[in-house]
Amino acid sequence: MQVFTYPAEEYSEANIDKHDILKFIKRHRNMIVPELDKKKQYYLGEHNIIRRRRKKGAPNVRAVCNHAKDIADTASSYFMGNPITYNNTGDAKIEQLLEAFDAASIDDVDSDNALDLSIYGRCYDYVYVKKDETTLSAKSLEPEYTFIVYDDTIEQQPLYGVYYFPQTDTDTQKTRYLVSVLTTQYKYVFTAEGEGETASGPCENPEPHHMGDIPITEYKNNKDCIGDFEQQIGLIDAYNTLMSDRVNDKEQFIDAILVIYGTLLGDTESESSEAAKALRDLKLLELPSDAKAEYLTRSLDESGVEVLRKAIKEDIYTFSHVPNLTDENFAANASGVAMGYKLLGLEMITKIKTRYYKQGLRRRIKLFCSFLGLKQIAIEAGSIVPVFSRSLPQNLLELAQIVLNLKGTVSQKTLLQLLPFVEDPDKEVEEVTQESEEAAKRQKEIFGLDGNPLPDESEAGVDE
Numbered sequence: 001m002q003v004f005t006y007p008a009e010e011y012s013e014a015n016i017d018k019h020d021i022l023k024f025i026k027r028h029r030n031m032i033v034p035e036l037d038k039k040k041q042y043y044l045g046e047h048n049i050i051r052r053r054r055k056k057g058a059p060n061v062r063a064v065c066n067h068a069k070d071i072a073d074t075a076s077s078y079f080m081g082n083p084i085t086y087n088n089t090g091d092a093k094i095e096q097l098l099e100a101f102d103a104a105s106i107d108d109v110d111s112d113n114a115l116d117l118s119i120y121g122r123c124y125d126y127v128y129v130k131k132d133e134t135t136l137s138a139k140s141l142e143p144e145y146t147f148i149v150y151d152d153t154i155e156q157q158p159l160y161g162v163y164y165f166p167q168t169d170t171d172t173q174k175t176r177y178l179v180s181v182l183t184t185q186y187k188y189v190f191t192a193e194g195e196g197e198t199a200s201g202p203c204e205n206p207e208p209h210h211m212g213d214i215p216i217t218e219y220k221n222n223k224d225c226i227g228d229f230e231q232q233i234g235l236i237d238a239y240n241t242l243m244s245d246r247v248n249d250k251e252q253f254i255d256a257i258l259v260i261y262g263t264l265l266g267d268t269e270s271e272s273s274e275a276a277k278a279l280r281d282l283k284l285l286e287l288p289s290d291a292k293a294e295y296l297t298r299s300l301d302e303s304g305v306e307v308l309r310k311a312i313k314e315d316i317y318t319f320s321h322v323p324n325l326t327d328e329n330f331a332a333n334a335s336g337v338a339m340g341y342k343l344l345g346l347e348m349i350t351k352i353k354t355r356y357y358k359q360g361l362r363r364r365i366k367l368f369c370s371f372l373g374l375k376q377i378a379i380e381a382g383s384i385v386p387v388f389s390r391s392l393p394q395n396l397l398e399l400a401q402i403v404l405n406l407k408g409t410v411s412q413k414t415l416l417q418l419l420p421f422v423e424d425p426d427k428e429v430e431e432v433t434q435e436s437e438e439a440a441k442r443q444k445e446i447f448g449l450d451g452n453p454l455p456d457e458s459e460a461g462v463d464e
Contacts, residue, residue, distance in 0.1 A: 080114035081391025090383030161216030212370030262291030321345030
């Protein structure tokens with residue numbers, strides 16, 4: 001994983017040189033972007049097989065079997081198919097924070113981030129205030145145009161984030177970048193012509209963003225920022241080649257050469273051409289008794305090819321740790337324990353995703369809480385705990401039995417968190433409590449308990 005660093009003792013967020021920023025952009029375009037583009041092409045189905053060339057006249061079927069998209073979609077949906085929920089371990093209410101998340105469409109941003117993580121191995125989002133508005137918004141940024149610069153200490157603390165948006169001049173067809181540099185306190189914006197290091201001097205006209213930290217957050221898929229299908233690209237290419245050659249062999253089999261023994265179709269070239277045309281149209285060939293005809297073909301080992309195809313496909317899913325959900329044996333035993341073993345590999349890589357994603361979420365929560373603090377809304381960011389839930393079919397009867405068996409041993413809030421259809425356990429506990437109080441009140445009214453209060457001890461003549 002390539003990390004951009006800058007000397008900590010030389011850094012000042014009030015004095016950032018454009019020349020340094022453009023050097024980082026050039027390194028990003030030359031060293032990181034080509035790998036990111038390749039991953040995106042494979043997700044979109046633009047595999048190496050489509051650029052294969054064959055001899056003129058030979059069949060050239062180029063089949064793309066997009067396992068890359070299947071792996072990325074499955075892994076990201078399992079990881080972020082259900083929106084993240086948030087629990088509060090502090091005393092302050094977090095309803096206003098959750099409302100701010102909803103206004104910023106955080107669930108959509110998380111969904112986009114999850115797919116970028118699966119494809120690129122990293123993702124970025126940007127928290128900002130829209131022009132002429134006072135509410136926060138969030139957007140998932142393209143990894144091809146975003147990076148973070150860290151200091152050169154052992155902690156590698158982030159110094160600033162860079163997002164450069166490409167713009168093409170319609171007249172000259174030249175590309176320039178609108179560069180945004182986000183530090184802890186300021187936002188700098190300037191224009192750079194292409195990838196050349198043409199600009200120099202300090203960044204000017206800083207604008208305070210009042211977010212309390214760098215508003216661009218980086219998330220990692222794992223320690224080395226490896227995408228979910230990145231290491232299976234070679235196997236995917238082998239599968240595409242095998243399937244393409246398999247179809248090409250069928251095409252060649254259909255266009256097999258007809259060999260005639262003991263006679264000719266005609267005495268001259270024109271007669272032979274007319275006879276061949278009649279043969280194609282009528283599908284009829286008359287031969288003398290001592291002559292014969294047969295197609296010149298090669299035998300196709302379909303069984304061997306099928307064994308190889310299944311082996312490659314199995315390796316693709318095995319090494320990616322993402323199960324093949326279309327496998328007929330996958331749902332043969334759908335019990336909770338059996339399903340857990342089948343999804344063990346996917347669960348392991350998802351736990352790694354979750355651990356690294358929580359690191360970024362803590363920074364995002366800090367940004368929102370800091371901004372809400374400007375509105376006199378005090379929320380302790382450290383008390384907010386994100387909760388992830390897997391996107392899987394649930395056996396509600398089995399879950400209900402677990403909840404019933406644990407009643408009295410585990411808190412009601414914890415039990416409600418086990419149920420996938422309960423989005424806000426705190427609110428659910430309040431509603432259950434309110435319903436219980438209303439039911440008790442109605443019961444008292446029915447039996448007239450409110451009309452017969454217990455006598456006061458002093459009125460009843462009880463001696464002290």
